[in-house]
Amino acid sequence: MRSILAAAIDDEADVTLVDMEAGLEHLSRSGGTLAYADALLVVMEPSRKSILTAGRTIALASQLGLERVYGVGNKAQPGDEEFFATVAAEYGVPLAGIVPADDEVAEADRAGTMLEADRGEPVRRAVAGIVAFVDDALVGSRG
Protein backbone atom coordinates (compact mmCIF):
# COMPACT_ATOMS: atom_id res chain seq x y z
CA MET A 1 0.00 0.00 0.00
CA ARG A 2 3.04 2.27 -0.14
CA SER A 3 1.95 4.34 -3.09
CA ILE A 4 -1.55 4.93 -1.72
CA LEU A 5 -0.25 6.00 1.64
CA ALA A 6 2.62 8.04 0.33
CA ALA A 7 2.70 11.60 1.58
CA ALA A 8 1.40 12.86 -1.77
CA ILE A 9 -2.05 11.43 -1.05
CA ASP A 10 -2.51 14.23 1.47
CA ASP A 11 -2.52 16.62 -1.50
CA GLU A 12 -5.58 14.85 -2.87
CA ALA A 13 -7.63 14.15 0.25
CA ASP A 14 -7.99 15.69 3.69
CA VAL A 15 -8.50 12.26 5.22
CA THR A 16 -7.46 8.92 3.76
CA LEU A 17 -9.01 6.08 5.72
CA VAL A 18 -7.70 2.58 5.08
CA ASP A 19 -9.87 -0.38 6.09
CA MET A 20 -7.20 -3.02 6.61
CA GLU A 21 -7.00 -6.72 7.11
CA ALA A 22 -6.99 -7.80 10.68
CA GLY A 23 -4.30 -10.31 11.36
CA LEU A 24 -1.01 -9.65 13.06
CA GLU A 25 0.79 -11.54 10.31
CA HIS A 26 -0.67 -9.14 7.79
CA LEU A 27 0.47 -6.15 9.80
CA SER A 28 4.01 -7.41 10.09
CA ARG A 29 4.16 -8.17 6.38
CA SER A 30 2.91 -4.76 5.44
CA GLY A 31 5.34 -3.21 7.92
CA GLY A 32 6.57 -0.39 5.78
CA THR A 33 3.02 0.53 4.89
CA LEU A 34 1.98 1.17 8.46
CA ALA A 35 4.66 3.75 9.04
CA TYR A 36 2.83 6.04 6.61
CA ALA A 37 -0.31 6.06 8.71
CA ASP A 38 -0.71 9.00 11.08
CA ALA A 39 -2.77 6.84 13.42
CA LEU A 40 -4.21 3.35 13.62
CA LEU A 41 -7.50 2.35 15.24
CA VAL A 42 -7.97 -1.20 16.50
CA VAL A 43 -11.63 -2.12 16.72
CA MET A 44 -12.63 -4.42 19.60
CA GLU A 45 -15.77 -6.17 20.71
CA PRO A 46 -16.67 -6.51 24.39
CA SER A 47 -14.54 -9.56 25.12
CA ARG A 48 -11.32 -10.05 26.99
CA LYS A 49 -9.78 -11.87 24.02
CA SER A 50 -10.59 -8.99 21.71
CA ILE A 51 -8.90 -6.47 24.02
CA LEU A 52 -5.93 -8.77 24.54
CA THR A 53 -5.56 -9.06 20.76
CA ALA A 54 -5.65 -5.27 20.52
CA GLY A 55 -2.86 -5.07 23.10
CA ARG A 56 -0.72 -7.39 20.99
CA THR A 57 -1.52 -5.40 17.86
CA ILE A 58 -0.42 -2.21 19.59
CA ALA A 59 2.85 -3.79 20.72
CA LEU A 60 3.54 -5.06 17.20
CA ALA A 61 2.67 -1.71 15.62
CA SER A 62 5.04 -0.01 18.02
CA GLN A 63 7.84 -2.33 16.89
CA LEU A 64 6.99 -1.41 13.30
CA GLY A 65 7.40 2.28 14.12
CA LEU A 66 3.77 3.29 14.55
CA GLU A 67 3.11 4.81 17.95
CA ARG A 68 -0.33 6.37 17.60
CA VAL A 69 -2.39 3.23 17.89
CA TYR A 70 -5.66 3.34 19.80
CA GLY A 71 -8.42 0.91 20.63
CA VAL A 72 -12.08 1.50 19.90
CA GLY A 73 -14.56 -0.44 21.99
CA ASN A 74 -17.44 -1.36 19.69
CA LYS A 75 -20.94 -2.78 20.15
CA ALA A 76 -20.94 -1.81 23.81
CA GLN A 77 -24.00 -2.93 25.75
CA PRO A 78 -24.91 -1.23 29.03
CA GLY A 79 -22.07 -2.01 31.43
CA ASP A 80 -19.52 -2.58 28.69
CA GLU A 81 -18.20 0.97 28.92
CA GLU A 82 -16.73 0.17 32.32
CA PHE A 83 -15.60 -3.25 31.08
CA PHE A 84 -13.74 -1.72 28.14
CA ALA A 85 -12.14 0.99 30.28
CA THR A 86 -10.96 -1.48 32.91
CA VAL A 87 -9.66 -4.27 30.69
CA ALA A 88 -8.14 -1.91 28.12
CA ALA A 89 -6.11 -0.32 30.90
CA GLU A 90 -5.08 -3.79 32.04
CA TYR A 91 -3.70 -4.67 28.61
CA GLY A 92 -2.19 -1.30 27.80
CA VAL A 93 -4.74 -0.29 25.20
CA PRO A 94 -5.40 3.45 25.08
CA LEU A 95 -9.03 4.07 24.12
CA ALA A 96 -10.03 6.50 21.39
CA GLY A 97 -13.67 5.90 22.20
CA ILE A 98 -16.42 3.45 23.02
CA VAL A 99 -19.26 2.93 20.55
CA PRO A 100 -22.58 1.64 21.82
CA ALA A 101 -24.49 -1.25 20.32
CA ASP A 102 -27.35 0.32 18.40
CA ASP A 103 -30.49 -1.20 16.90
CA GLU A 104 -30.51 1.15 13.93
CA VAL A 105 -26.89 0.36 13.08
CA ALA A 106 -27.65 -3.35 13.45
CA GLU A 107 -30.62 -2.92 11.11
CA ALA A 108 -28.43 -1.26 8.47
CA ASP A 109 -25.92 -4.08 8.91
CA ARG A 110 -28.66 -6.67 8.37
CA ALA A 111 -29.84 -4.85 5.26
CA GLY A 112 -26.28 -4.32 4.02
CA THR A 113 -26.89 -0.62 3.53
CA MET A 114 -25.41 2.69 4.56
CA LEU A 115 -26.70 4.09 7.85
CA GLU A 116 -29.17 6.85 7.01
CA ALA A 117 -28.29 10.37 8.15
CA ASP A 118 -31.05 10.52 10.75
CA ARG A 119 -30.36 7.09 12.24
CA GLY A 120 -28.00 5.78 14.89
CA GLU A 121 -27.51 9.07 16.73
CA PRO A 122 -25.77 7.58 19.80
CA VAL A 123 -23.30 5.84 17.51
CA ARG A 124 -22.70 9.00 15.47
CA ARG A 125 -21.99 10.88 18.70
CA ALA A 126 -19.44 8.26 19.73
CA VAL A 127 -17.83 8.36 16.30
CA ALA A 128 -17.60 12.16 16.51
CA GLY A 129 -15.81 11.64 19.83
CA ILE A 130 -13.29 9.34 18.15
CA VAL A 131 -12.70 11.96 15.44
CA ALA A 132 -12.05 14.56 18.16
CA PHE A 133 -9.71 12.19 20.01
CA VAL A 134 -7.66 11.49 16.89
CA ASP A 135 -7.51 15.20 16.07
CA ASP A 136 -6.20 15.94 19.57
CA ALA A 137 -3.68 13.12 19.37
CA LEU A 138 -2.30 14.46 16.12
CA VAL A 139 -2.06 18.12 17.13
CA GLY A 140 1.51 19.26 16.81
CA SER A 141 2.61 15.98 15.27
CA ARG A 142 2.62 17.18 11.70
CA GLY A 143 4.14 20.27 10.11
Next chain:
Amino acid sequence: MKLGVVGKGGVGKTTLSALLAQAYAADGKVVLAVDTDSNPNLAMSLGLDLPAAEALPLLPRSLAVGGGDGSMSPAAMIATYGTATPSGVTLVNAMRITQPGGG
Protein backbone atom coordinates in the same frame (compact mmCIF):
# COMPACT_ATOMS: atom_id res chain seq x y z
CA MET B 1 -4.16 12.80 7.47
CA LYS B 2 -3.97 9.03 6.98
CA LEU B 3 -5.89 6.77 9.33
CA GLY B 4 -5.79 2.97 9.39
CA VAL B 5 -8.53 0.82 10.87
CA VAL B 6 -7.94 -2.81 11.79
CA GLY B 7 -9.97 -5.44 13.58
CA LYS B 8 -10.83 -9.11 13.45
CA GLY B 9 -13.90 -10.35 11.63
CA GLY B 10 -17.20 -9.57 13.32
CA VAL B 11 -16.08 -6.69 15.55
CA GLY B 12 -17.70 -4.11 13.27
CA LYS B 13 -14.54 -2.71 11.67
CA THR B 14 -16.09 -2.08 8.27
CA THR B 15 -19.26 -0.46 9.59
CA LEU B 16 -17.16 1.70 11.89
CA SER B 17 -14.75 2.64 9.08
CA ALA B 18 -17.71 3.79 7.01
CA LEU B 19 -19.13 5.83 9.90
CA LEU B 20 -15.75 7.47 10.53
CA ALA B 21 -15.40 8.30 6.85
CA GLN B 22 -18.92 9.75 6.82
CA ALA B 23 -18.20 11.82 9.94
CA TYR B 24 -15.15 13.42 8.32
CA ALA B 25 -17.12 14.04 5.11
CA ALA B 26 -19.95 15.62 7.11
CA ASP B 27 -17.32 17.95 8.62
CA GLY B 28 -16.59 19.13 5.09
CA LYS B 29 -13.40 17.13 4.61
CA VAL B 30 -12.43 15.51 1.32
CA VAL B 31 -12.32 11.84 2.26
CA LEU B 32 -10.75 8.91 0.45
CA ALA B 33 -11.63 5.46 1.78
CA VAL B 34 -9.42 2.55 0.75
CA ASP B 35 -10.72 -0.98 1.24
CA THR B 36 -7.94 -3.55 1.44
CA ASP B 37 -10.03 -6.24 3.08
CA SER B 38 -10.25 -9.51 1.15
CA ASN B 39 -14.02 -9.20 1.58
CA PRO B 40 -14.52 -5.70 0.17
CA ASN B 41 -17.67 -4.71 2.03
CA LEU B 42 -16.88 -1.06 2.65
CA ALA B 43 -18.69 -0.12 -0.58
CA MET B 44 -22.06 -1.22 0.76
CA SER B 45 -21.57 0.58 4.05
CA LEU B 46 -20.88 3.72 2.02
CA GLY B 47 -24.18 3.37 0.17
CA LEU B 48 -23.40 1.41 -3.00
CA ASP B 49 -25.72 -1.49 -3.77
CA LEU B 50 -24.29 -4.94 -4.34
CA PRO B 51 -24.15 -4.80 -8.18
CA ALA B 52 -22.39 -1.42 -8.04
CA ALA B 53 -20.06 -2.68 -5.34
CA GLU B 54 -19.11 -5.73 -7.36
CA ALA B 55 -18.49 -3.63 -10.47
CA LEU B 56 -15.93 -1.41 -8.78
CA PRO B 57 -12.47 -1.29 -10.35
CA LEU B 58 -9.78 -2.99 -8.30
CA LEU B 59 -6.53 -1.17 -7.70
CA PRO B 60 -3.87 -3.63 -8.81
CA ARG B 61 -1.31 -4.75 -6.28
CA SER B 62 1.47 -3.40 -8.47
CA LEU B 63 0.11 0.10 -8.00
CA ALA B 64 -0.81 -0.40 -4.38
CA VAL B 65 2.77 -1.30 -3.52
CA GLY B 66 4.33 0.64 -6.37
CA GLY B 67 6.80 2.25 -4.06
CA GLY B 68 7.62 5.37 -5.97
CA ASP B 69 8.40 4.20 -9.47
CA GLY B 70 6.30 7.15 -10.54
CA SER B 71 3.96 5.03 -12.60
CA MET B 72 0.84 6.75 -11.35
CA SER B 73 0.30 9.83 -9.25
CA PRO B 74 -2.22 9.72 -6.40
CA ALA B 75 -4.43 12.09 -8.40
CA ALA B 76 -4.39 9.80 -11.40
CA MET B 77 -4.90 6.77 -9.18
CA ILE B 78 -8.01 8.32 -7.64
CA ALA B 79 -9.32 9.42 -11.04
CA THR B 80 -8.85 5.92 -12.43
CA TYR B 81 -9.79 3.71 -9.48
CA GLY B 82 -11.84 5.97 -7.23
CA THR B 83 -15.62 5.88 -7.15
CA ALA B 84 -17.92 8.45 -5.62
CA THR B 85 -20.38 6.95 -3.14
CA PRO B 86 -23.72 8.20 -1.77
CA SER B 87 -22.01 8.86 1.57
CA GLY B 88 -19.90 11.63 0.03
CA VAL B 89 -16.74 9.58 0.41
CA THR B 90 -14.58 8.49 -2.57
CA LEU B 91 -13.83 4.77 -2.42
CA VAL B 92 -10.92 2.79 -3.80
CA ASN B 93 -10.95 -1.00 -3.64
CA ALA B 94 -7.37 -2.24 -3.37
CA MET B 95 -6.21 -5.78 -3.63
CA ARG B 96 -5.31 -7.34 -0.34
CA ILE B 97 -1.56 -7.65 0.10
CA THR B 98 -0.97 -11.13 1.39
CA GLN B 99 1.59 -12.75 -0.88
CA PRO B 100 4.58 -13.87 1.16
CA GLY B 101 7.75 -12.10 0.26
CA GLY B 102 5.83 -9.38 -1.51
CA GLY B 103 5.66 -5.65 -0.79
